[in-house]
Amino acid sequence: MRSLLISLRDPEDPMAEQELRCFKGTTGLDDLVKVHARDTLLDQSLLDAGDTFFFGGSGAYSVLDTHGWVRSMLDFLVRVVDARKPAWASCFGFQGLALALGGEVNRDDARQELGCFPIDRVPGVQDPVFGAAPLSFYAQLGHHDHVDVLPPGVTLLCTGRKIQNQAFKVDGAPFWATQFHPELRKATTMERWNYYRSHYAGSPEIAARIDQLMDEAPDTPEAEAIIQAFVRVAREVVEGRA
Numbered sequence: 064m065r066s067l068l069i070s071l072r073d074p075e076d077p078m079a080e081q082e083l084r085c086f087k088g089t090t091g092l093d094d095l096v097k098v099h100a101r102d103t104l105l106d107q108s109l110l111d112a113g114d115t116f117f118f119g120g121s122g123a124y125s126v127l128d129t130h131g132w133v134r135s136m137l138d139f140l141v142r143v144v145d146a147r148k149p150a151w152a153s154c155f156g157f158q159g160l161a162l163a164l165g166g167e168v169n170r171d172d173a174r175q176e177l178g179c180f181p182i183d184r185v186p187g188v189q190d191p192v193f194g195a196a197p198l199s200f201y202a203q204l205g206h207h208d209h210v211d212v213l214p215p216g217v218t219l220l221c222t223g224r225k226i227q228n229q230a231f232k233v234d235g236a237p238f239w240a241t242q243f244h245p246e247l248r249k250a251t252t253m254e255r256w257n258y259y260r261s262h263y264a265g266s267p268e269i270a271a272r273i274d275q276l277m278d279e280a281p282d283t284p285e286a287e288a289i290i291q292a293f294v295r296v297a298r299e300v301v302e303g304r305a
Contacts, residue, residue, distance in 0.1 A: 064301050066090075067113035068097045069105075071121040071136065071155050078258055082119050085246045089287045090117075090294050101132045105139035115149045115297045118156025120244065122259045125208050126159040126168055137163040144236045149297035151290065152240040154206055157230075160240045164214035164233070174226060176204040177256065177273055179280035182221050182229050182243060190232060192239050192292045193220050200285035202229075202243035203252040205259075210242065237300050239293055245286040253277050 068086055072079040083097045095117070103109065118140070124133060140163045143150045152160050162168045182202045184193060210228040213219060221230035221241070230241040244252070256277060260270055 064092075064114045064298055065112065066092050066095045066115045066117065067109075068095055068117045068119065069136070069139070069156075070097050070099045071101075071119060071124065071159075072099075073123060074099045074102060076122060078122055078255055081251065081254065082246070085244075085248075085251050086117055086119065089246045089248075089290055091291070092294065100136045100139075105132075105135045105142075107142075109139070110142055110146055110148070113148070114301045115294075116143050116151070118150070118152040118159065119246070120154035120156070120205070122255075124155070125170060126155060126162050127170065127208065133159075140164075144233055144238055147236050149237040149293075149300045150239075151293050151297075152238070153244050153246060154204075154242060155208075157240040157242050158206075158208050158210055160233075160238070161210040161214055161217075161228075161231075164216065166210055166214035167212035168208055169211050170208045172207055174209060175207045176223070176225055176242075177206075178204065178252065178276045179249065179283060180204050180223060180225065180243075182223055182286070184221050185219055188218060188220060190218075190220055191296050192232070193230070193289060195292060196289050197285055201281055201283045202241075202245060202286040203247040203249070203283055204243045205252065205255065206242065237296065241289075243286060245283075245290040247283075248287070249277075249280055249282045 140160050158168045209226045216234050217231040223229045
């Protein structure tokens with residue numbers, strides 16, 4: 064199974080390589096290949112090059128930015144949906160997919176989530192990826208932007224206590240997306256926070272509070288299990304067994 068991580072970070076950002084390590088570590092896809100959206104033509108040839116696609120976060124950008132590559136990335140997300148290729152999107156990718164399909168994304172620094180937070184599955188919703196997850200579990204988050212209105216044609220899978228929309232699946236396509244980061248663990252979230260702390264903390268007091276929250280937070284194996292379930296489902300789709 065040829066798997067591509069469409070990186071939404073600057074190539075010179077060390078967290079781009081960290082993100083690749085995180086996805087490899089939690090999915091078990093040691094041959095996952097990173098492609099930088101900023102410097103790559105997101106066209107049919109790239110779509111043909113992968114059986115499964117992953118889209119991650121972005122420390123320096125917003126899906127509301129007008130950079131040409133961000134607009135191209137939004138278009139490519141729709142192409143992946145239309146091609147019915149298995150795909151996963153976390154954080155920036157989640158927001159981008161929602162926006163590309165007609166949802167509403169807003170930025171509100173007062174509502175940012177950074178660290179480990181409880182996530183609740185929507186009761187009664189059956190899903191092959193999320194079905195084995197507990198009704199409530201902890202997950203790693205780090206974002207300013209959030210999806211206020213889901214696009215049409217998706218099913219809400221998870222909600223949060225602070226930000227409502229936390230996970231959805233595209234109806235009729237094997238594409239799942241989460242605001243949270245199932246590819247991150249406590250240690251890798253802290254590593255990323257230490258690199259981006261000036262981006263998220265407006266004052267030393269806020270930074271100190273986040274440091275404490277990070278230190279006291281639990282790890283998140285239930286969230287990791289969700290993305291591992293996605294890999295199993297993706298293999299079935301690629302091999303024609305689903």
